[in-house]
Amino acid sequence: MRRGERKVAGTTWPRLLVFVGIAAVIVIADQVSKAWVNASFGVAYTTGPTPNVTLVPPTPVLGDFVRIAKGYNNGAIFSLFGQSASFFAVASLVAIAAILWYEVTRGARASWPMTLAIALLLGGAIGNEIDRVRLGYVIDWVDMGIGTWRWYTFNVADAAISVSIVALLVLGLLGDPFAPERPDEASSATADPAPPGAGRG
Secondary structure: OOOOOOEEOOEEHHHHHHHHHHHHHHHHHHHHHHHHHHHHOOEEEEOOOOOOOOOOOOEEEEOOOEEEEEEEEOOOHHHOOOOOHHHHHHHHHHHHHHHHHHHHHHHHHOOHHHHHHHHHHHHHHHHHHHHHHHOOOEEEEEEEEEOOEEOOOEOHHHHHHHHHHHHHHHHHHHOOOOOOOOHHHHHHHHOOOOOOOOOOO
């Protein structure tokens, strides 16, 4: 830890501020985009019973490749495990608490790419959790694909979670080459070698 960096449990103030800032940007972008889509577009699909809703066709953005298709998702990311909003609301709270615990207690031992990936994961989890608690479902709206071959409809929070998972997998497979050296490793690497003949009788 450099001079001037005040430590908070297992992390430092600058790292914690960056971590929280990135997560906050994701949450704000997610909620603002969802509010705009919810106010401006009709429902294109729903994963659960939604009375008095007339479904409308998706709105093309980049032709048929990218469309806005507002949907009310009662399941998990990418509309998986439908009609389980209550379960995933509780599971998300546990995940959010675990992410915060990891960063506060072990953040200083992780690399900056690891911290950025976890911040994306936190922001995405909070973004979708706000929907589940406030609405009882998650608003998805980005629809991508070619013709009838479509990817799962998603939102900004889902995108952040997906990028985070890919980054964590890559870092895990590479052994996180950006991780800082531990104090014991650094001291052993820089220690003066024993002089010739030392230890001999």
